[in-house]
Amino acid sequence: MRLINIAYEHLEKERSNSPEDSFVRSSVTYEEAGIQKTFYVLYPAIFATRAREEGIWTADSPVDEVVALNLLKSYTGRKRLYISDESEYLLALKEADLSNLLEIVQQVKVNGSYHV
Template identity: 35%
Template sequence: MRIVACNGYALEKEKSNSPEDFFNRSTVKYIQAGEEKVLNVLYLRYFDEMIARWTPYSQNPVFKSLTRDIYMADIIALICLIKEPSLSSRKRIYINSEKELASYLLNINFPKLEEVFRSIEQAKPYDIKTYLDFYQS
């Protein structure tokens, strides 16, 4: 699998009665078997306030890559795809429980994620040879 881009952003209200401003969208664009795919993860923005529970980071941005700050919303979709490769058959998922998000973040090698972002920023897609590289030992 070749990771091409990872981005995240806060949704904004389109209608006054819409709950969209409570959510973040995280997106990972990747190439698998010669086909470009995108996985979108929608999750409650409130979870960003709990990042210290599940990650080595204490706040957003979680780390700085070469030229940009990286936020939780930028890494969630990538982590989901790494933890559950079967998600490559899906286009979108929705995470609405702390327990579910925590299960994705458990035992992730976060410094390895930083390598992915450095590579992408240098316009070099990141090749994942084995998902095991992204797990803490």
């Protein structure tokens, strides 16, 4: 598997009464067996704040960069994942090798890809 792109975006409201601005979509694009795929994870933006408050995420870069990458192996074959449970989100980060995830993100940014 070759990772091609790792990104995130804070969703913007389409309507004035929409709650979309309080969500983040994290994504990882990868190539597997010659086929390019993208895995998206959608979750409330407050979860990232909680990860910092609890000391789980201490890096200078946004935690949103590593969320989809962290969950990719657990949800192989899926295109989308919605996380509505804060404890599920935080547990996934607590169990992750965050320094390794940051290194992978940096490699993708610098080299344009990373082979897993």
